[in-house]
Amino acid sequence: MEGSHSVIGRGLLVRLMFTAHATLCVYQVAFFVEQPYIWFFMFLLVVPYIEFFVVILQRKEWKWYSITVLCHLLVIIPVLWILELNFLENHLAIRSSDDDDCGLVDDESVDNKTIAFIAVFGLENNGENWSLLLQQLLIIVLIVGHWILPRSREMTNDEQYQLLLVYIGSGADILEFSVEGLRLDEIQCNTSIIYAILVIWTCGLLQFTMPLTRTAPKEPKHDSACVVFKLCRICVAKFWGTQIWAILVTILFQDGPFLGVRLYLLFHKQVATKFLIFFTCKNILTIALQLNRIRVLFNKSLNKIVVIY
Incomplete structure (x- = not known):
């Protein structure tokens, strides 16, 4: 029974960690975009808990994909898309009004709403810095979640640790690709490239739903x-x-x-x-x-x- 209680506790802990991260993402994106409909993405967080009870009843973990990670990504990815597309709209608006080189937007309206948490990282409280921070937290949460999440009986310890190492390397590459590409001044107003980078970034994150060492x-x-x-x-x-x-x-x-x-x-x-x-x-x-x-x-x-x- 101790082993069973440990599996249940670890599974619940991972889902609570995903919920906390998703809540932070939705809150911050709603703060900068100022669109209340973003909160409706939180309803998707119910699915991992339903899947949790299904796994407990069947006493069988998923072998070739992770429903929990997939549901978490279905919340985070659209929310971060909304934030990045909001940056694109702001850049396009600046270019059409000022006819400049589509530089970055300095939003002075958030200076009087500084959150102490962001100051720990030495970052200004603006949307682009929060986008970087949320993407970094996403990679860390996914790796730690896979580490804590109970594995299927067919997966060995060696396969699990190999998988975590693969995820660390892939996560670093995905993060570098999105940050490097989305923040290049030369493409800030290029809609097609921004969409292409976001689509490829999304496909890269879907690797975290598959056990690539199995x-x-x-x-x-x-x-x-x-x-x-x-x-x-x-x-x-x-x-x-x-x-x-x-x-x-x-x-x-x-x-x-x-x-x-x-x-x-x-x-x-x-x-x-x-x-x-x-x-x-x-x-x-x-x-x-x-x-x-x-x-x-x-x-x-x-x-x-x-x-x-």
Whole structure:
């Protein structure tokens, strides 16, 4: 029973932590955007608690995705989208009225509403600083939440710690991509690029709903009269039984789109900063290494299939 109580306590603690973070995000975005409808996103926070009771009744955790993390992201992502699109509207309004270079907006109306909490981080109490802080907290909360959240019985301790290390690296890349891209002065009024960055940032965060270090257990061999069917079944088993699927998810959801946006900024928009060049090279090296790893894993699996036949 102690183990059962521990699992229940940890599951409830993670959901309360997600609720506190979501409440902070909704409160701050509603504060800067001044739109009360944002509070309706809080109703989505009921879903993780319903899912919590379902998990308790079934005594079975989800294997290949996390409903709790997904529900949390469904609250946070739209709210941060609203905040960033509000910045875009302000920049467009300034350009149309003053015909300037679409600089950053200095909102003096919030100076007399300073919150002591933000001063600890050495930041001014404005929307863009809060957007950065909320995104940083999001990555930290997701990683800590995955650490505390009870894992499925099939996941080993080694897989869990590997997953946390993968999430730390991915979270740092996602945070750097959004902060670097959204705050470039050259694209502050470029609606298409802002939307593209937000979409890619959203796709990157969806990786946190999947256990990228898990592999499917080996299935028992079954004789089949159809050789083609048996070969297809072995190929699928080899695909999910290795890390090929996780590498492809990382390339499609993170490194590939990140590289595409950065190359577009470098060569089409002529934006050349030291960090942009560095992380572009990093994405190229990462994709090259990932593709080579896929080749090695594929050849290894193919050799096993040849040996079987």
